[in-house]
Amino acid sequence: LCRLGRERDDDGFERRPIQMTSEVATTFKKDIRIGVEGLIGCTPLMKIKSLSEATGCEILAKVEMMNPGGSAKDRIALAIVERAEAEGLLRPNSGDVVYEGTSGSTGISLAMICRAKGYRAHICLPDDTSAEKVDLLEKLGAEVEKVPPASIVDRRQYVNRARARANERNSDESIEGRGLFADQFENEANWKAHYDHTGPEIYKQTGGQVDIIVMGAGTGGTISGVSRYLKPLLPNLKVVLADPPGSGLYNKVKYGVMFDIKEREGTRRRHQVDTLVEGIGINRVTRNFDVGRRLVDDAIRVTDEEALAMAKFLVEHDGLFVGSSTAVNCVAAAKYALKTGPGHTIVTMICDSGTRHLSKFWKAVGPISGELGTSSLEDILDFSST
Ligand code: PMP
Numbered sequence: 101l102c103r104l105g106r107e108r109d110d111d112g113f114e115r116r117p118i119q120m121t122s123e124v125a126t127t128f129k130k131d132i133r134i135g136v137e138g139l140i141g142c143t144p145l146m147k148i149k150s151l152s153e154a155t156g157c158e159i160l161a162k163v164e165m166m167n168p169g170g171s172a173k174d175r176i177a178l179a180i181v182e183r184a185e186a187e188g189l190l191r192p193n194s195g196d197v198v199y200e201g202t203s204g205s206t207g208i209s210l211a212m213i214c215r216a217k218g219y220r221a222h223i224c225l226p227d228d229t230s231a232e233k234v235d236l237l238e239k240l241g242a243e244v245e246k247v248p249p250a251s252i253v254d255r256r257q258y259v260n261r262a263r264a265r266a267n268e269r270n271s272d273e274s275i276e277g278r279g280l281f282a283d284q285f286e287n288e289a290n291w292k293a294h295y296d297h298t299g300p301e302i303y304k305q306t307g308g309q310v311d312i313i314v315m316g317a318g319t320g321g322t323i324s325g326v327s328r329y330l331k332p333l334l335p336n337l338k339v340v341l342a343d344p345p346g347s348g349l350y351n352k353v354k355y356g357v358m359f360d361i362k363e364r365e366g367t368r369r370r371h372q373v374d375t376l377v378e379g380i381g382i383n384r385v386t387r388n389f390d391v392g393r394r395l396v397d398d399a400i401r402v403t404d405e406e407a408l409a410m411a412k413f414l415v416e417h418d419g420l421f422v423g424s425s426t427a428v429n430c431v432a433a434a435k436y437a438l439k440t441g442p443g444h445t446i447v448t449m450i451c452d453s454g455t456r457h458l459s460k461f462w463k464a465v466g467p468i469s470g471e472l473g474t475s476s477l478e479d480i481l482d483f484s485s486t
Contacts, residue, residue, distance in 0.1 A: 136216045139168040140178055141297045145305040146450070150417035151434050154477040156442025159433050161450045162302060165422075169209040171452040172298070173284075176321055177209035179293035180282050181217060192218035195277025199266040201247075201259030203229045204318075204379050205452055206284050211242035220277075222265060224258040230459045259285070285319045285386040294325025302447055303330060310334060311444040314400075314433040316342040316380030316425050317349055320389025322449065327395040341399040342432030342448075344407070344425075346374065347381030349389070353399035358383060376404050376461045377424040379451060400432040407431060408465050409480035411454065415468055416475065421454040424461040435481055 107116040118124060133139050144163045151159040164172035181198065184190040190198070197220040200210050207223040214221040223237055227246035237244050245265070247258040262281060269279030284290055302310065313330065317323045327339040343350040348358035375381065382389075407427040414420040414430065422430070426449065433448040454462055469475075 136168045136212060137178055140174045141167070142301060143167060145302070145447070148414070148418060148420070148430070150413070151430060151437070151477070155434055155437035157437035157440075158445045159430075159437060160306065160445065160447045161426075161430075162298065162447065163450045165426075165450050165453045167209075169205070169212045170456065171205035171209065172322060172449065173205040173209040174212070175293045175297060176284060176290045176319075177206060177213045177282075179289040179296075180284070180287055181210075181213050181219070183287075183289040184280050185217075189278065189280055190219060191278075196220070196280065197222050197266075197269060197277055198280050198282055199224070199262040199269075200282040200284065201225070201256065201262035202284065203233070203258065205456070206282070207237055207242065208233065208240065210282060211237050211240035215241055222262070224262040224265065226258055230457075232456065232459060284321070285388060288387060288391070290319055290321035290388045291325035291328070291391050294322050295329045296325075298322065299326045299329025302326065303333060306445065306447065308333065309445050310337060310447050312338045312340060312433075312436060312440065312446045314340045314342055314436055314446055314448045315429050316344065316377075316432075317389055318380045318382060318425075320349075320382075320386050320391075324389055324391045324395050328392050331395065338397045339395060340432065340436055341396050342380070342428050343399055343401055344375045344377040344381040344428050345401075345404060346383075348383040349381065350399045350401050352385060353396050358385065376464055377407055377428055378457065378461070379423070379425040380428060398436075400435055402428045402431045402435075403482055404464075406480060406482055408461070409475070410434075411461070411465050412468060413475055413477070413480055415454075416472070420450075422450055423452040423454055423457045425451045427461075431481065434477055435483070438477075438481070 107118050143166050146161050146163050148159045148161055167174040169177070181190065190196045198210055198214050199222045200207055201224040203225045207225065211221040211223065221242040222245065223242050224245045224247050227248060234244055245261065247261045266279035266281035269275055310330065313326060315323050323339065323341065330337055341349055341353050352358050407424060410431045411422060411427040414422055429448040429451070433446050437444065437446055
C-alpha cells in the first residue's frame with residue numbers, strides 16, 4: 101500500500117511512478133491509518149539475504165521494530181488496554197492510570213498507547229535501567245518510578261511495586277481515577293494479541309509456507325500466541341525457542357523442568373548467569389508461556405558471544421541494525437537452518453532496533469569493520485553451546 105502511485109512490474113514490484121491525475125487517484129482505495137493505534141501490526145516480513153544465502157534456507161523475519169513504539173510490545177499494550185476498556189476497568193479521560201513493572205519495551209508501548217487514549221501511565225523500573233529508555237518514557241509523559249535493582253530473593257521487585265501501586269489507588273476511594281495493573285507476564289490479552297494478529301499475518305505473508313518458527317521468549321506471549329494459531333493450520337510446523345544464558349526455559353522445553361538437572365549431582369539449582377541480552381529469558385513459567393500443550397517443540401541455547409557476533413554480522417552484510425534479542429533469534433534461526441539442511445522456510449522476529457541497546461549491548465559489540473561482508477556465518481556460530 102505504501103507504494104501507491106507506482107506502477108507494477110511483472111515481478112510484482114512497483115517501480116515506475118504513475119502519471120497521477122484526479123481520475124487515476126479515485127481508482128485507489130483510501131489508505132488512512134487512524135492515530136498511532138492504526139500503525140500497530142501488519143509489519144513487513146523481510147528475507148534476511150545474508151543468512152538465507154549462507155544456509156540455503158529462506159530465513160524470514162517479521163519486522164516488529166516498524167511498529168510505532170519500536171517493538172512488538174505495541175501489539176500487547178494495545179490489546180491489554182482495549183481489553184480493560186471492554187471490561188469497564190478503564191474509562192478515557194477520567195483520571196485512570198495504567199501501572200506496569202518493566203525495564204523494557206512494554207513500558208514505552210504502554211506510555212504511547214495511554215497518551216493516545218487518554219490515560220496516565222506509571223512505569224516502575226529497576227534503577228539501573230538504561231538512560232535512553234528512562235528518557236523516552238519521560239518524553240512520552242509517563243510517570244517513572246525507579247525501584248532498587250532486583251534482589252536475589254525477589255528478582256522482579258519492580259513488577260510487585262507496580263501491582264502494589266495499582267492496589268493502593270484502588271483501595272483509596274478519595275483518589276480520582278482507577279488503577280489498572282497491566283501485568284504483561286500473566287495477562288492473557290498478551291498471547292491472544294499474537295494469536296489474533298501476528299500468527300495470521302505470518303500465515304498470510306508466507307502463503308502458508310512455513311516449516312520452522314524460531315524466537316526467544318520473555319513473557320512467552322509471542323511464541324505461544326503465534327504457535328497456537330499456526331500449529332493447527334500447519335501440522336508439520338516446528339516451533340523452536342531461542343534461549344539466552346541464565347534462562348531456565350531451555351531446560352523446560354528440553355526436559356520439562358526449569359532447573360538445570362545436570363548440574364550439582366541432581367540438586368535443583370537455578371541458572372544465575374549474567375547476560376547482555378535484554379527482553380528474553382526467564383526463570384519461571386508464566387501464564388503467557390504455558391497456554392497449551394506442546395506449543396514449543398525444541399530449544400537452542402545462544403551465548404552472548406554468538407549474539408554479539410551476529411549483531412555485527414547483520415550490520416556488515418545486510419545494513420540491519422538490531423537489538424540483542426533479535427541477534428539471539430537470528431543465531432538460533434541460522435543454527436536450526438544448518439541443522440535441518442537447505443530448502444526450509446524459517447520465520448523469526450526482529451523485535452526491536454539497536455538504537456534501544458546502544459549503551460549496553462552495542463557497546464560490547466565493538467567496532468564495525470570498514471571492509472564489506474568480512475565474517476562468515478561459520479565463524480560466529482558455536483555448536484558446542486546448543
Ligand atoms: N524482545 C524484546 C526486546 C522484548 O522486550 C521482549 C519482551 N520482553 C521479547 C523480545 C520477547 O517477547 P515475549 O514477551 O512475547 O516473549
